[in-house]
Amino acid sequence: LLQVVRFLAARVHLGRATMRASQKDFDNAVKQVKLLKEDPGNEVKVKLYALYKQATEGSCNVPKPGVFDFINKVKWDAWNALGSLPKETARQNYVDLVSSLIPSSEASSRGEPGTQEKLLASEDVVVTSEDGITKIVFNRPTKKNAITTQMYQEITQALKTASKDNSAMTVFTGNGDYYSSGNDLTNFTSTPSGNIEEFAKRGADILRDFVDTFIDFPKPLVAVVNGPAVGISVTTLGLFDVVYASDKATFHTPFSHLGQTPEACSSYTFPKIMGPAKANEMLIFGKKLTAGEAYAQGLVTEVFPDSTLQKEVWARLKAYAKLPPNAMRISKSLIKSSSEREKLHAVNAEECTTLQARWLSEECIGAVTSFMSRKAKL
Numbered sequence: 001l002l003q004v005v006r007f008l009a010a011r012v013h014l015g016r017a018t019m020r021a022s023q024k025d026f027d028n029a030v031k032q033v034k035l036l037k038e039d040p041g042n043e044v045k046v047k048l049y050a051l052y053k054q055a056t057e058g059s060c061n062v063p064k065p066g067v068f069d070f071i072n073k074v075k076w077d078a079w080n081a082l083g084s085l086p087k088e089t090a091r092q093n094y095v096d097l098v099s100s101l102i103p104s105s106e107a108s109s110r111g112e113p114g115t116q117e118k119l120l121a122s123e124d125v126v127v128t129s130e131d132g133i134t135k136i137v138f139n140r141p142t143k144k145n146a147i148t149t150q151m152y153q154e155i156t157q158a159l160k161t162a163s164k165d166n167s168a169m170t171v172f173t174g175n176g177d178y179y180s181s182g183n184d185l186t187n188f189t190s191t192p193s194g195n196i197e198e199f200a201k202r203g204a205d206i207l208r209d210f211v212d213t214f215i216d217f218p219k220p221l222v223a224v225v226n227g228p229a230v231g232i233s234v235t236t237l238g239l240f241d242v243v244y245a246s247d248k249a250t251f252h253t254p255f256s257h258l259g260q261t262p263e264a265c266s267s268y269t270f271p272k273i274m275g276p277a278k279a280n281e282m283l284i285f286g287k288k289l290t291a292g293e294a295y296a297q298g299l300v301t302e303v304f305p306d307s308t309l310q311k312e313v314w315a316r317l318k319a320y321a322k323l324p325p326n327a328m329r330i331s332k333s334l335i336k337s338s339s340e341r342e343k344l345h346a347v348n349a350e351e352c353t354t355l356q357a358r359w360l361s362e363e364c365i366g367a368v369t370s371f372m373s374r375k376a377k378l
């Protein structure tokens with residue numbers, strides 16, 4: 001990786017020696033990186049990081065991270081490899097690299113970077129409202145609908161809005177073959193230099209807010225699990241009112257494999273739903289359930305053949321959405337009483353604090369590093 005970084009930095013340097021990117025070009029490129037539709041991959045992200053640091057701070061001037069701080073060590077190595085490359089050259093190389101990542105059709109229509117942010121940002125989470133139903137769709141099919149940090153925040157916002165809109169219920173589903181592969185593991189690799197503890201704290205705050213919004217959601221909340229579900233996309237199901245699943249869906253919570261621990265109140269809801277014996281096998285040993293098994297354990301309301309899922313489920317939901325909305329909300333609040341919600345908030349807080357510490361553990365960093373280097377898959 002270091003050789004690639006050095007080679008590319010030198011190549012871009014030689015090729016563009018006569019050009020000079022202005023500070024404004026650089027600032028725009030920094031904004032454009034955040035708007036990229038396609039994930040450029042870890043190698044490019046590391047290069048961008050190194051060039052950004054060189055352009056803004058000059059030669060690497062911070063101590064080498066510890067041996068177990070894998071991610072920061074890769075980043076440090078890449079920055080350090082740029083040696084004494086002048087700041088202006090690093091700035092130009094950064095701008096060139098970013099423009100090479102933007103398809104020409106997009107570059108011409110993009111205009112001022114700030115103006116399209118919202119539009120592009122909302123592509124990964126699509127929210128629509130029709131027939132009394134607000135639909136929230138995980139829409140990153142090429143990444144198996146893995147949930148980025150930004151998506152957590154968008155979903156939190158979408159739920160807060162849906163709780164006040166005039167729809168009768170809210171339905172989650174996924175686009176493509178997966179419902180969702182859970183937390184996007186690259187969320188862990190975008191650590192701003194240095195303060196990994198602060199980063200983990202911010203992650204825990206985002207997660208806590210996200211789960212709190214599910215706990216407090218006042219209207220019927222339905223999941224249409226169109227395919228395999230992993231991690232947090234499974235655990236949140238314990239906070240839904242109804243879960244319909246395709247017979248192709250699977251339910252997998254590989255927390256121990258990832259050096260992590262349960263979230264979304266599943267350490268409380270799963271034993272309550274399926275009994276401790278079955279919940280332990282899922283949450284501690286990461287046993288993957290088929291749709292039929294998840295139905296038998298009470299996590300899923302009903303399983304449909306994949307070929308008829310969409311037709312049957314949406315027809316049923318449209319009919320349900322015509323029921324008197326206040327009656328449905330009041331029934332929900334009786335079932336999920338205020339004391340139960342209080343308990344769920346306390347569980348959520350504890351799970352988030354536990355995860356915050358886990359994310360800094362050698363076990364977790366090692367598992368994420370393995371996934372990133374493609375040695376390990378579930």
Ligand SMILES: CCCCCCCCCCC/C=C/C(=O)SCCNC(=O)CCNC(=O)[C@H](O)C(C)(C)COP(=O)(O)OP(=O)(O)OC[C@H]1O[C@@H](n2cnc3c(N)ncnc32)[C@H](O)[C@@H]1OP(=O)(O)O
Nearest residue numbers: 143144146181182183184185187200203207231232377378
């Ligand atoms: C400090 C952190 C701040 C974070 C902010 C808040 C964090 C809250 C965190 C809450 C805790 C959540 C826990 C979980 O959800 S644990 C579960 C995590 N998920 C996984 O471990 C799944 C990993 N993915 C896989 O094992 C396989 O991809 C999978 C079995 C799902 C599919 O395998 P398949 O062979 O069919 O497909 P590919 O692997 O080729 O996948 C296609 C592309 O999609 C990318 N992908 C898939 N899943 C993820 C993922 N979870 N994260 C990132 N990327 C993912 C995969 O890399 C492929 O991409 P490329 O085509 O670019 O290679």
